[in-house]
Amino acid sequence: MTRATLAGVGVAFAAAPLGCFVVWRRMAYFGDATAHAAILGVALSLTFQMSVFTGALAVALIMALTVTLLAGRGYAMDTLLGVLAHSALAFGLVAVSFLSGVRIDLMAYLFGDILAVSRSDLVVIWGGAALVVALITWRWSQLLTATMNEELAYASGFDPKREQLILTLSLAVTVAVAIKVVGVLLIAAMLIIPAAAARSLARSPESMALIAAAIGAVSSLAGLRAAYVFDTPAGPSIVCVAAILFACFSLAGWNGQRKT
Amino acid sequence: MTLITAEDLSVRYGANTVLRHVNMSIEAGEIVTIVGPNGSGKTSLLRAIIGAAKLCEGQVTRKPGLKIGYVPQKLHIDPTLPITVERFMRLTHRVPRPACKSALEAAGVPDLLGRQMSQLSGGQFQRVLLARALINAPDILLLDEATQGLDQRGSAAFYKQIETVRRETGCAVLMISHELHVVMSASDRVICLNGHVCCEGSPAVVASAPEYRALFGTGTGGALALYRHEHDHGHDHADHSQEAAE
Secondary structure, three states, rough: HHHHHHHHHOOOOOOOHHHHHHHHHOOOOHHHHHHHHHHHHHHHHHOOOOHHHHHHHHHHHHHHHHHHHOOOOOOOOOHHHHHHHHHHHHHHHHHHHHHHOOOOHHHHHHOHHHHOOOHHHHHHHHHHHHHHHHHHOOOOOHHHHHHHOOHHHHHHOOHHHHHHHHHHHHHHHHHHHHHHHHHHHHHHHHHHHHHHHOOOOOOOOHHHHHHHHHHHHHHHHHHHHHHHHHHHOOHHHHHHHEEEEEEHEEEEEEEHHHOO | EEEEEEEEEEEEOOOOOEEEEEEEEEOOEEOOOOEEOOOOOOOHHHHHHHHHOOOEEEEEOOOOOOOOEEEOOOOOOOOOOOOEEHHHOOOOOOOOOOHHHHHHHOOOOOOOOOOOOOHHOOOHHHHHHEEEEOOOOOOOOEEEEOOOOOHHHEEEEEEHHHHHHHHHOEEEEEEEEHHHHHHHHHOOEEEEEEOOOEEEHHHHHHHHOHHHHHHHOOOOOOHHHHHHHHHHOOOOHHHHHHHHHH
């Protein structure tokens, strides 16, 4: 149980700042696409007897690079993501069906199995989270500038495409480490919901990221507690708590706006 | 002193050549305006100068250590991104609060420091963009149709502000504009662009050049008349020619 809590909080910390950028840049679908691709990674890693993390990370990275390369070459971003995400998911599911002999619990990867997190999983999760947080903190100003205007980034002497790549790679790492915790289907929720919930409370980009991290952590703690008490699945319970927090803060925010 | 020189510059997007063999340069302290019809490569030229567009020929030389202040055409801040004016001012340069304040004053919008960017009006927003560009005392300001979305009075006031900034800080200005008459009266030099440099020179020279007439002659009769009018009777213009002489 302690391990599960630590895993949830670790993912929440990595997902918070990244989720803010996903929301600001309207890349919500990108998280989904990377996550769907990760299923293919799971299938491959089971075939080649690698760790699930390695396989998922590899496919998520390839996906991220492919999207970055193809972006702006004829297809709109959402079309491109739609094609890649669902083909990766389909290929992944087909690949899994070829794996005879091994009984795979696909559900465990779709919805995550946070209660089965091992000590070494925990190391991977916190290692990945620390890497992502460090990367985002280091490039924070540049990422923020590139998010608002590409030319402004060039005029300030850095390449916005490189910043986009940093963001995409961080997203791939986060998806890979989060698979065990919330599963493929709910990773996007961990990215977007805490960030969206933090919006109505924040007055600066930095505070939005910090509040999102806090909301994510609280959701993990409360979600796991609720899962224990009511005997509900852990990953979805975490997301439910985050969604309830989002609803509360948004309502409070609207009320506050009406009064002022 | 020459700040930026473009030599034999060509830019191509796919099979489409948008700029062919463009030569231009900008000196310290002058206001240069690029005019041209839609699709004439104005924005591409500016992008090439800041390094955002790939050159397929030629080169851009900047004075070593040149500080550029860039005012984009449009800055998209998603409504989900909370950011105060003060934080925005510090986006690319870590500067103390008094510097933010004085830059905002120079741009004509003091007292906005604590406001959210999303609450600003169009005119205030553009001036905050200008203030941000001024914050590290640039050698040159680059403006890409910075008055888009402003009404005529708003944009005239904006260009006035730019002249004031130039007078007070001595920085050069290179800008793109659609608003021919306003811009022509505020510039030292005009470059008329249509894939290549059609003509360039002082506003009066360009306005009477046949190449310019061919591009703008019929559609902008009114604007030209207005421009001439300012020459004949305008009191503002007297100030301006003094500045140009300096």
